[in-house]
Amino acid sequence: MADRVRAWRPDVPHLREVLHAEFTEHAYPSHTHGDWAVLLIDAGAVAYDLDRHPHTAEPTTVTLLPPHVPHDGRTAREGRAFRKRVLYLDESWLPHDAIGHSVDRPTVVRPGLAEGVRHVHRALGDGDSFEAESELVRVHDGLREHLHGTPPSTAADAPLARRLRDLLDASVAEGVSLEQASLLLGAHPSHLVRSFSRAYGMAPHRYLTSRRVDLARRMILDGHTVADAAVAAGFHDQAHLTRHFRRILGATPGSFHRA
Structure with missing residues (x-):
């Protein structure tokens, strides 16, 4: 199986880069970067040394790698690939003293945090910057609580x-x-x-999405095409509208258009 890598820069404050990758043989040498890295493992597992201390990233956890601290990475299961998604956030995203705490505790086991990171990636895939930004705030709060022990x-x-x-x-x-x-x-x-x-x-992005679905619904009933209504209501595309339309109203935009 060939290695696969996809990376891009989204239009979301503090989020500098998104990386989706699957590696079969590649092993990262020791290196550093200037950003926070929020790592989610989708398949396999990654063994890594952070500041010369061994750790393992598993699909059930979120891994927080701090800026400027040496680390490497390789499959933790010989002969098996690992698949990961990474959010790279600028150094100011978390306070400076969080760097030392994250070296001591890079593995984050918190209810809902991994799902929150997945929501960020899903929103980015939909092109919904506001939802991604909102979900990222929740991830930020969960990580700060993990590092400092103080709930928001x-x-x-x-x-x-x-x-x-x-x-x-x-x-x-x-x-x-x-x-x-x-x-x-x-x-x-x-x-x-x-x-x-x-x-x-409900979170602000849920509220805005529901208002956009309501606007698109009225436009469709007024005779606009689903594609035109999606763009006019603020959705990335027709597929983005359809997913939220079905979730909220229990029907597709097409069924309203036919009616």
């Missing part, structure tokens, strides 16, 4: 949640990034996501 604040901030909802309502099709919302509303993206989720029972 859950204090309610209903006025801030309403302001974010108004901002999303005013830009359903064109969208707004959490980084932009953070600057406009004067609050950290993590606080925005937590406050909104607490106030409305």
